[in-house]
Amino acid sequence: DAGITQSPRHKVTETGTPVTLRCHQTENHRYMYWYRQDPGHGLRLIHYSYGVKDTDKGEVSDGYSVSRSKTEDFLLTLESATSSQTSVYFCAISETRLQGTSTDTQYFGPGTRLTVL
Amino acid sequence: RKEVEQDPGPFNVPEGATVAFNCTYSNSASQSFFWYRQDCRKEPKLLMSVYSSGNEDGRFTAQLNRASQYISLLIRDSKLSDSATYLCVPYNQGGKLIFGQGTELSVKP
Numbered sequence: 001d002a003g004i005t006q007s008p009r010h011k012v013t014e015t016g017t018p019v020t021l022r023c024h025q026t027e028n029h030r031y032m033y034w035y036r037q038d039p040g041h042g043l044r045l046i047h048y049s050y051g052v053k054d055t056d057k058g059e060v061s062d063g064y065s066v067s068r069s070k071t072e073d074f075l076l077t078l079e080s081a082t083s084s085q086t087s088v089y090f091c092a093i094s095e096t097r098l099q100g101t102s103t104d105t106q107y108f109g110p111g112t113r114l115t116v117l
Numbered sequence: 118r119k120e121v122e123q124d125p126g127p128f129n130v131p132e133g134a135t136v137a138f139n140c141t142y143s144n145s146a147s148q149s150f151f152w153y154r155q156d157c158r159k160e161p162k163l164l165m166s167v168y169s170s171g172n173e174d175g176r177f178t179a180q181l182n183r184a185s186q187y188i189s190l191l192i193r194d195s196k197l198s199d200s201a202t203y204l205c206v207p208y209n210q211g212g213k214l215i216f217g218q219g220t221e222l223s224v225k226p
Contacts, residue, residue, distance in 0.1 A: 031212075035216075040218060041218055042121060042204065042206075042215070042216030042217045042218045042219065043161070043204075043216040044216070045214075048213075058213070090160055090161070097212045098208065098212045098213065098214060099208075099212070101149065101168070104149075104151075104166070104208070105163065106163070108160035108161050108162070110159070110160055111159075111160055
């Protein structure tokens, strides 16, 4: 298994509070991703990073910010959590930019289950 | 129309059965596809990749029909351990994957 950890694994918080989720990898992969997974939806990309301090938005980035100050860590921040952000959050990594080829391999972390009351 | 559509199931089958899932996609430019497996409350893991008309890996066969824009996954001789949700994932040019909501499979003794 790829060396990816996420913390915390579970969190319950209240509406309006800030929340930071951490993804840590030991693979030295350049690309890192944050997804959310909700019933009735596939995994949806929130933000991704293609290097230290290089990040870009995904399809559901509103209400989220990210930072990557080191290769191994990718942080996802909910500045003011809302109930609609209750979800399971997965971090993923890939060594290279995904190109739809046989070399594409994206590994996922174990997920963080976030509940916003 | 959703970019990826899958029958959410659940598909309930006995051990040893053959089962097939279909996935339709809307982007006719999609060239590559992946099937991921996700166990309950766990992370998705890559099952197989499809780049041409199909791929086969042991009991698992994926077939791609570009004209009709669907991809199927066939599982032969189902095992209890095959119980999971199967995610259809077209590659979206731009370095991103588009995940379907998944099809749940339950294999019973």
